[in-house]
Amino acid sequence: MMLSPTKLECALDRLLLADANALDSKDMTGWLTNYAEEEQASYYCRAAENTEHNLELGFMFDDCRARLEDRVTYVTEIWAGTFQDYRTRHFVQRVSHRQVDASTAEAMSNFSVFMTPMDTGVTQILAAGRYLDMVRLSGDGRAKFLSRRAELDTSVLPRYLVYPI
Amino acid sequence: MAEASLIWPKNYNEVPKAAFTRKDLYGEEIKRIFHGPEWHPIAHESELPNPGDFKTVRLAGIPLLISRDEAGAVRVFYNACSHRSNQLETAVMGNKTEFECPYHRWLFNAKGDLVGCPNPREFLPGFDKADYPLGQPRFELFYGLIFVTFSAETEPLDQFLGEAGQTLRELMAGDGRLKLLGYQKVRYDSNWKGYNDNDGYHAPLLHAAFKMLNWQGGKGRQYTATKRGHVCFESALSVASGPSVLKDKDLIAFKGQDPSVGSRIVQLFPTFVSTKHLDVINLRFATPVDAETTEVHYAYFAHQDDDADMLRHRLRQSSNLLGPCGLISMEDASIFHRIHIGSHTPGNATFQKGVRDPRRLESEFSQNDESGNLPRWEYYRSVMGFERAEV
Numbered sequence: 001m002m003l004s005p006t007k008l009e010c011a012l013d014r015l016l017l018a019d020a021n022a023l024d025s026k027d028m029t030g031w032l033t034n035y036a037e038e039e040q041a042s043y044y045c046r047a048a049e050n051t052e053h054n055l056e057l058g059f060m061f062d063d064c065r066a067r068l069e070d071r072v073t074y075v076t077e078i079w080a081g082t083f084q085d086y087r088t089r090h091f092v093q094r095v096s097h098r099q100v101d102a103s104t105a106e107a108m109s110n111f112s113v114f115m116t117p118m119d120t121g122v123t124q125i126l127a128a129g130r131y132l133d134m135v136r137l138s139g140d141g142r143a144k145f146l147s148r149r150a151e152l153d154t155s156v157l158p159r160y161l162v163y164p165i
Numbered sequence: 166m167a168e169a170s171l172i173w174p175k176n177y178n179e180v181p182k183a184a185f186t187r188k189d190l191y192g193e194e195i196k197r198i199f200h201g202p203e204w205h206p207i208a209h210e211s212e213l214p215n216p217g218d219f220k221t222v223r224l225a226g227i228p229l230l231i232s233r234d235e236a237g238a239v240r241v242f243y244n245a246c247s248h249r250s251n252q253l254e255t256a257v258m259g260n261k262t263e264f265e266c267p268y269h270r271w272l273f274n275a276k277g278d279l280v281g282c283p284n285p286r287e288f289l290p291g292f293d294k295a296d297y298p299l300g301q302p303r304f305e306l307f308y309g310l311i312f313v314t315f316s317a318e319t320e321p322l323d324q325f326l327g328e329a330g331q332t333l334r335e336l337m338a339g340d341g342r343l344k345l346l347g348y349q350k351v352r353y354d355s356n357w358k359g360y361n362d363n364d365g366y367h368a369p370l371l372h373a374a375f376k377m378l379n380w381q382g383g384k385g386r387q388y389t390a391t392k393r394g395h396v397c398f399e400s401a402l403s404v405a406s407g408p409s410v411l412k413d414k415d416l417i418a419f420k421g422q423d424p425s426v427g428s429r430i431v432q433l434f435p436t437f438v439s440t441k442h443l444d445v446i447n448l449r450f451a452t453p454v455d456a457e458t459t460e461v462h463y464a465y466f467a468h469q470d471d472d473a474d475m476l477r478h479r480l481r482q483s484s485n486l487l488g489p490c491g492l493i494s495m496e497d498a499s500i501f502h503r504i505h506i507g508s509h510t511p512g513n514a515t516f517q518k519g520v521r522d523p524r525r526l527e528s529e530f531s532q533n534d535e536s537g538n539l540p541r542w543e544y545y546r547s548v549m550g551f552e553r554a555e556v
Contacts (some may be wrong), residue, residue, distance in 0.1 A: 046484075050347040053258055057347025057465050061484030066412035073410055074492055078374050082496035084503065119506075155257070156350040156460060160489040160498030 001102055003141060011143040012097055012107050012135060019145070020090035023163055028072040031164065036136040036144040041065045043148050045165050048129060049155040059152075059161055075162060083162055086117040088126060090165075095130075104146070105135045111150070113165055115158070127154040127165055169193045173551045176523035177539050178516040185356045185508035190549070191456035194357075197548050198435050199225035199453070202319040203393075204305070204312040204326075206437045207231065209448055210239050211309055211343040211466065217260040217275065222462075224313065224452050229302070230254050231311060234275035235262055241304040241313050242277050247297040264299075273299050308334050308341025310448070327391035329431055332399055336429035336441040343446065343466040346480055350462045351489045355501040357436055357453040358545070359508065360461065362538055363500050364438045364449070365396055365430060374493040385428070387530040387537045393434035394540030400532055402427040402443075416485055416492065419443045420478050434541055444475070445483045457505065463488045 003011065015034060022030035035041040046058030062068050090113050097107035108130055115126035129152040136146045150165040169190045171181060184190065199205070207222050208231050219232040221244050228244035230253060246253050246266035253264050253273070263280070265272045272281035277299035285292050302313045305322040307330065312322055323330060337343060353360055385400020405417045421444050429441045436451040436459070446466040454460050465483040467476050487494045508514070519534025521527070530537045546553070 045490075047348065047350065049257060053347075055345065055347030056480055057349070058484045059349055059488075059490045061481055063481065064413065067416075067485070070411050070413055070416070074495075077410065078492065079495060083499040155348075156352055157489065158352055159354070159502070160351065160495050162490075162495060 001139075002099055003137065007141050008097070008099055008105060008137075009094075011137065011141050012094060012105065012133075015135065015143040015145065016092050016094060016107075016109055016131075019148075020092050023165075024088050024090055026075075026163065028075050028163075032068055032072050034145055035065070035068055035148075036146045037065070038136070038146065039065050041068060041144075041146060043068060043071070043145070043150075043164060045150040045161070046152065047155040048151040048153055051151055059157070060164060071164065079162060083160070084117055084119050086115050086162075088116075088163060089114045092131070099137075103137050105137055105143070107131075107133045107135060109133070111165070124158060125154075126158060127152050129153045129165075169549075171549070171551045173546050173553045174513050175554045175556060177526055177543060178520045178523045178536065179513040180362075180516070180542050181513050182508040182510060184545075185359050185505060186456075188456045191453070193549065195225050195453070198545075200227075200315045201548070202314065202316040203435060204314050204319060204322055204433075205435075206310050206312050206433070206448070207241070207450060208311045209309050209337075209341075209343055209345075209464065209466065210306065210311060211469075212258075212345050212464065213239065214345070215260065217262045218258075219254065219256075219261060219275075220258050221254050221256065222450070222452075227302075227315065228252055229313065230264070230299070232261075232264075232275045238276075239306065239311065240275075240277060240301065241311060242299040242301050245300070246271055247273075247279060247299055248282075253299070271297075277301065308337050309343060310337065310341065325391065325393070326433070327395070328388070329390035329395040329397050329433065332397040332429055333431045333433075333439065335399075335426055336431055336439055336446070337448075337466075338441075338446060338468045339426070342469040344469050344471070344476075346465040346467055346483055348462055348464050349488045349490070350460070351498070352454065352458055352460045353498060353501045354457060355459050355505040356456060356508075357451065357459045359504045360451060360459040360501050361432065361436050361438070361541075363504055364497060365398075365432055365538070385532045387532050387534060389528045389530075389537055389540040392540075393544045394538075394542070395434055396430070396432040396537045396541065398428065398430040398532065400428045404443075415478065416482060417443065418478075418482075420475060432541075434544060440487065442487065443482060444479050445486055446479075447483065447487055459501075461489075 019034045043062045044058050045060040092111045094109045099105045112128045113126040116123045132149040134147040135143045213233045216235045230242045230244035233239050248271050251268040262275050270283050274280050279294045279297045304313045387398050431439045438449040440447050448464045451461040467479045489498045516535050519536035
């Protein structure tokens with residue numbers, strides 16, 4: 001069943017905002033729950049410059065559900081206490097979308113991410129770019145990421161990344 | 166202008182923190198080191214595999230254009246028109262067999278020859294296009310790794326590399342026949358020396374990942390090569406054993422053919438770091454941007470003979486294992502920042518581990534010794550002309 005245009009937009013925006021909220025709250029478990037519970041659920045973060053030159057390598061390359069779960073472990077267990085922490089604020093805006101079939105939609109959204117390192121307190125821009133999302137729609141009108149690609153216009157990051165973009 | 170001076174401690178294992186923070190040293194470093202008689206890796210030729218491929222970079226401010234001509238030859242040019250020095254090519258990478266300066270339409274081929282310019286009859290009498298090719302720095306290739314130097318005095322590349330050349334060759338899969346997978350590019354809030362002094366081997370204590378993955382460092386050798394103190398590590402391959410907290414164990418799997426090659430790290434003076442770890446081949450092209458900023462382009466490679474499965478494995482491992490977001494090295498980046506902040510305090514940074522005699526430099530070290538950095542510091546001191554204190 002195809003969703004009505006309003007319901008589809010509502011479902012996509014709820015997901016978009018839930019992801020921004022989880023990331024900015026450093027809630028990695030919440031971040032994971034925005035992804036479909038399917039083996040091929042994936043998250044990629046890479047410079048658009050790589051993509052434009054057919055280079056698949058990314059800053060983060062989580063091409064299966066197991067890697068998404070490992071990403072949570074990196075941040076919450078393995079890296080805990082080793083880095084200068086920073087706050088982020090994601091500003092996201094859906095710019096296009098279409099429903100592919102009854103259970104799938106794709107969407108493109110712009111993002112900009114502000115970063116405020118805890119030690120300096122000086123806010124700067126971490127990255128700008130766009131999300132290319134493949135979204136799984138469930139019968140009750142809820143949406144989860146089947147695949148999210150954060151394509152960064154920012155080909156040179158101002159520092160390392162701890163949290164996904 | 167008076168040359169910058171800095172009194173260096175008498176002990177070889179002490180480095181003045183001011184060396185990381187004094188902005189007046191920076192201009193002198195650019196002149197003596199980056200524009201002086203040193204070789205700097207700027208690309209691997211596999212980054213431009215096809216005729217017409219090019220890449221542009223800036224090294225210590227100098228814009229460079231690396232191109233491959235129709236016949237397959239790689240050349241390095243200054244990325245500036247030979248007329249009024251307008252930046253010639255603005256793309257980071259691409260494919261072109263001709264480069265046209267938009268300012269006055271001077272046209273160059275991939276060999277750097279000026280092949281066209283409008284209205285030359287209005288130019289200086291006797292103007293000859295042959296006198297205006299693109300300028301070129303000296304460059305040499307080592308198993309495809311492209312080095313430049315801006316000094317006529319620099320010794321040949323093989324002498325510059327010395328024994329480090331052998332380790333570097335092994336690191337680049339033994340034959341340098343690489344295939345580019347992509348880049349991770351970042352800027353660190355760190356003086357270039359803070360980056361270079363800390364981007365070596367220090368896994369056991371900093372990297373929690375090793376402990377959590379039951380990953381013991383392999384037994385190995387650390388040595389320094391040539392008067393520049395290039396630091397090289399050769400260690401047997403070690404693979405994590407025992408229970409793992411990771412659900413995708415391929416991240417830390419070794420699928421290569423030859424485990425005897427193991428892990429390799431080569432750090433060349435002044436800023437280049439390269440590593441082969443498990444199936445990751447990573448060349449880090451670094452340049453100072455200013456006294457407090459270092460830009461590093463982490464380039465990752467596969468081997469040309471890899472089959473589709475191996476290529477996929479290298480892509481998955483390279484993206485997530487090392488580098489500025491990598492499982493076992495993200496915290497390095499934080500250390501570069503913190504060293505730079507902490508160095509704004511009085512006194513000297515002291516090296517301890519592996520230092521047997523603070524008045525003597527050695528060239529063989531244990532794998533986890535931090536004293537391997539000391540010959541490089543001594544070379545830096547001598548190049549900068551800093552005197553050692555008497556007591």
